[in-house]
Amino acid sequence: MNYKSTLIYLIISTLYLLTLKIVWIILSVLQGLEMTSITLEKNLILGLSVSLLSILLGNKINLLIKNLGLSLVFTYFFYVYNTVAPIWFYFGIFVIYLFFLNNIKNYDLKYLNKPHVIEKTIFKYITLFGIVFFSLVILFPFYLMLITSFKTQASLLMNPLDFSLDFTKSFKEFFKSYFVVFKTYNFSRYILTSTIVSIGTVVITLLFAIPAAYAVARLNFFGKTFLSTSILIIYMFPAIVLVIPLYTIFSQLGLRNSISGLLIVYTATTLPVAIYMLQGYFKSIPKEIEDAALIDGHSWFGIILKIIIPLSLPAIASVALYVFMIAWNEFLFSLMFLDNPKTFTLSRAINYLSGDAETPRQFLMAGSVIVTLPILIIFIYFEKYLVGGLTSGSIKG
Amino acid sequence: MADKLSKIEKRTAYALILPAILLVFSIILFPIFANIWISFKEVELKDIRIPEPRAKKIIKSIPEDPTKLKIVYKLRNSSLLESINDVKLKDKLPANIEFINIDPRCNFKSRTLSCSFGKWKAKYRENLEFIIYNVNGNSIDKKSLKSKKPKLSGKADNILLTTNFTLNNFKKVFFKNDFKDLLLTTFYFTFFGTLGAIIFGVLAAQLVNQKFSGRTFMRSILLFPYVGPVVALAYTWTLLLDPNSGTLNAILIKFQILDQPINLLGQKYLTFQFLGIDLKLRLALTTVIFFEIWRYFPLAFLFVLARLQAIPKDLYEAADVDGAGPLNKFFNITLPQITAIISILFMIRFIWNFNKFEDIFLLTGGASGTRTLPINVYEQGFAISNIGMGSAVSMVIVLILIIFMILYFKLIGKRANEL
Numbered sequence: 001m002n003y004k005s006t007l008i009y010l011i012i013s014t015l016y017l018l019t020l021k022i023v024w025i026i027l028s029v030l031q032g033l034e035m036t037s038i039t040l041e042k043n044l045i046l047g048l049s050v051s052l053l054s055i056l057l058g059n060k061i062n063l064l065i066k067n068l069g070l071s072l073v074f075t076y077f078f079y080v081y082n083t084v085a086p087i088w089f090y091f092g093i094f095v096i097y098l099f100f101l102n103n104i105k106n107y108d109l110k111y112l113n114k115p116h117v118i119e120k121t122i123f124k125y126i127t128l129f130g131i132v133f134f135s136l137v138i139l140f141p142f143y144l145m146l147i148t149s150f151k152t153q154a155s156l157l158m159n160p161l162d163f164s165l166d167f168t169k170s171f172k173e174f175f176k177s178y179f180v181v182f183k184t185y186n187f188s189r190y191i192l193t194s195t196i197v198s199i200g201t202v203v204i205t206l207l208f209a210i211p212a213a214y215a216v217a218r219l220n221f222f223g224k225t226f227l228s229t230s231i232l233i234i235y236m237f238p239a240i241v242l243v244i245p246l247y248t249i250f251s252q253l254g255l256r257n258s259i260s261g262l263l264i265v266y267t268a269t270t271l272p273v274a275i276y277m278l279q280g281y282f283k284s285i286p287k288e289i290e291d292a293a294l295i296d297g298h299s300w301f302g303i304i305l306k307i308i309i310p311l312s313l314p315a316i317a318s319v320a321l322y323v324f325m326i327a328w329n330e331f332l333f334s335l336m337f338l339d340n341p342k343t344f345t346l347s348r349a350i351n352y353l354s355g356d357a358e359t360p361r362q363f364l365m366a367g368s369v370i371v372t373l374p375i376l377i378i379f380i381y382f383e384k385y386l387v388g389g390l391t392s393g394s395i396k397g
Numbered sequence: 398m399a400d401k402l403s404k405i406e407k408r409t410a411y412a413l414i415l416p417a418i419l420l421v422f423s424i425i426l427f428p429i430f431a432n433i434w435i436s437f438k439e440v441e442l443k444d445i446r447i448p449e450p451r452a453k454k455i456i457k458s459i460p461e462d463p464t465k466l467k468i469v470y471k472l473r474n475s476s477l478l479e480s481i482n483d484v485k486l487k488d489k490l491p492a493n494i495e496f497i498n499i500d501p502r503c504n505f506k507s508r509t510l511s512c513s514f515g516k517w518k519a520k521y522r523e524n525l526e527f528i529i530y531n532v533n534g535n536s537i538d539k540k541s542l543k544s545k546k547p548k549l550s551g552k553a554d555n556i557l558l559t560t561n562f563t564l565n566n567f568k569k570v571f572f573k574n575d576f577k578d579l580l581l582t583t584f585y586f587t588f589f590g591t592l593g594a595i596i597f598g599v600l601a602a603q604l605v606n607q608k609f610s611g612r613t614f615m616r617s618i619l620l621f622p623y624v625g626p627v628v629a630l631a632y633t634w635t636l637l638l639d640p641n642s643g644t645l646n647a648i649l650i651k652f653q654i655l656d657q658p659i660n661l662l663g664q665k666y667l668t669f670q671f672l673g674i675d676l677k678l679r680l681a682l683t684t685v686i687f688f689e690i691w692r693y694f695p696l697a698f699l700f701v702l703a704r705l706q707a708i709p710k711d712l713y714e715a716a717d718v719d720g721a722g723p724l725n726k727f728f729n730i731t732l733p734q735i736t737a738i739i740s741i742l743f744m745i746r747f748i749w750n751f752n753k754f755e756d757i758f759l760l761t762g763g764a765s766g767t768r769t770l771p772i773n774v775y776e777q778g779f780a781i782s783n784i785g786m787g788s789a790v791s792m793v794i795v796l797i798l799i800i801f802m803i804l805y806f807k808l809i810g811k812r813a814n815e816l
């Protein structure tokens with residue numbers, strides 16, 4: 001028996017089990033569980049013994065029976081050692097034990113004698129800790145946003161730890177914040193504006209970018225190299241530098257507080273990256289196809305329309321989604337250019353709501369859910385394309 | 398033939414590119430030059446509105462005589478600083494109306510009242526009064542009188558177009574604006590934000606590159622912070638970190654880790670003891686940096702993951718044959734393969750973080766020691782309404798940026814295209 005590796009394995013796995021339990025306890029407390037302290041030493045002993053038993057038993061008995069049996073026994077011990085809680089809490093603990101035992105099923109005495117087993121164990125647990133850590137850190141704010149939008153101001157102030165939802169309420173009561181946000185704060189109008197601005201930006205950007213990218217990728221003309229480097233440089237210039245001059249110019253031209261003004265700015269700022277992304281893709285299309293079309297007497301416009309666009313639809317989809325995301329999420333220009341509620345985009349509207357300290361936060365969060373949900377749904381649905389767009393263009397952000 | 402073709406080619410190329418160039422030029426390049434221009438002028442927000450002649454029409458009835466009405470034009474120059482030349486007013490009135498008294502500057506012909514006033518000084522105000530009556534002797538319909546608005550025209554100098562320049566803005570930026578602190582905060586924010594995002598990005602990429610169930614799901618949610626709108630996420634974080642009713646403080650107090658809530662976004666310094674030394678931490682700034690890391694590590698993650706997945710598998714297999722452990726493999730195979738992408742990412746993210754505005758603005762508004770250069774641009778330009786100062790600060794940003802870009806293109810510019 002390799003004592004050193006066994007010991008390290010035991011310590012790490014116990015800590016991992018403890019982490020899982022703590023996360024579960026925090027989540028349960030948020031559902032209204034009263035648990036002020038957990039007995040740390042006893043839980044450490046529980047963890048050590050379950051890990052030890054698991055490797056000692058090894059694969060002498062059927063894995064399923066072993067895992068189920070150990071989980072049941074240790075959930076019972078946990079129940080004995082800790083304060084009383086509702087049954088669903090212990091069920092969660094049982095599932096955690098099952099999950100944990102499943103994670104450590106490969107470890108037995110033989111395995112712990114293999115070379116590099118300490119390093120491998122550490123690496124494996126870093127991964128496991130990482131999964132727990134990243135899921136929690138990323139999803140928790142979204143969870144908070146969603147839950148808060150269903151709460152009432154009074155319950156939020158009384159107990160910020162109460163994340164439980166009251167499903168017995170009527171439909172209208174349950175979605176009250178959303179009804180208010182749509183009725184009192186006119187969010188349907190902002191959704192429409194945001195949609196128009198985002199889709200408009202995508203369409204105009206593509207209209208400008210596809211021909212330009214084709215020229216940069218394929219045609220020979222004076223100043224081509226200069227142009228392709230300046231695309232990258234211009235792309236690097238930040239919005240904050242443009243804000244003051246654009247504000248002055250737009251004020252004088254009367255383009256502030258107008259959707260067309262916003263469209264112009266969004267298009268111009270996303271154009272360089274769109275051209276940059278598209279020309280990279282156009283270069284990868286074999287040139288022979290176009291040459292054949294040229295000989296057949298097609299014009300350049302015909303080539304773009306009939307050959308380039310159909311062949312590069314995936315790349316165009318990537319660019320379109322990426323530009324859509326930028327336009328939908330954009331905040332700085334909408335803050336600067338819009339101060340009339342009639343022209344607000346969603347982001348600007350939420351910012352405007354928060355500017356009034358009286359606005360109940362559940363309305364603010366309902367608004368946040370409304371602006372976040374569409375972009376997340378689009379992202380999940382078109383993940384492949386959007387990730388493509390992100391990797392080729394998102395040097396920016 | 399070939400010559401002719403290349404000529405057509407050139408012409409087509411310009412035709413294809415021109416619209417894009419014109420748009421980018423007018424919205425990005427021209428404003429940058431305009432910025433240089435403005436930064437040498439002492440301009441305030443109120444100056445950039447072109448002085449306009451304005452008139453408000455008020456109709457008053459005369460109780461003694463219902464067939465007569467009084468029209469008052471409240472005239473004023475919208476600007477408090479600039480005068481307007483050659484001001485003219487035109488107003489169309491309903492039919493059958495005649496004037497009793499008419500101002501010498503005005504005349505009334507074919508239902509149109511036209512006046513020319515000449516020059517209006519800054520702050521100019523006047524109430525122009527007329528009494529009118531209906532030719533038919535009936536009472537006058539007030540609504541139709543009010544329905545048309547008077548039209549005014551005038552010529553004014555635009556303060557932005559004059560050619561007096563001054564260095565005052567830059568003097569103020571460097572000597573009166575706490576410039577050192579501004580610069581330090583910006584660099585602190587940029588450096589640690591970038592470094593943290595890359596470290597977490599590499600960790601996440603290494604994680605997703607392992608085999609485990611739910612890996613694709615993990616990959617999706619890792620990108621959520623970047624894909625979500627900054628406004629929604631920033632306000633959610635403000636709610637999470639709120640000292641009075643925020644979830645984080647409540648959890649920490651509940652589990653007795655803290656005795657008292659900490660105002661993570663509103664407290665400038667946190668003093669604590671470490672190894673017997675009193676240390677001061679810029680608390681709000683650190684929190685903002687963590688938000689920054691949270692939001693942008695997905696980008697680093699994405700790039701590093703793409704690189705990791707491109708590492709040939711046989712490298713690892715060869716290492717296995719040699720009996721190398723995971724640590725050895727990480728340092729001798731993985732790390733060398735991703736150093737290039739990490740250095741490129743660091744440069745690019747550094748430049749972008751340097752200009753980050755929204756995140757800080759939404760979380761703290763630049764208070765509690767989180768004032769960076771971009772925040773200062775906004776503060777000067779819009780909160781204090783000193784457009785000239787704001788431009789000067791943004792010129793400083795541009796200059797620093799140009800230095801970074803030169804460095805970037807010198808060091809890794811050529812390799813960036815291999816991404």
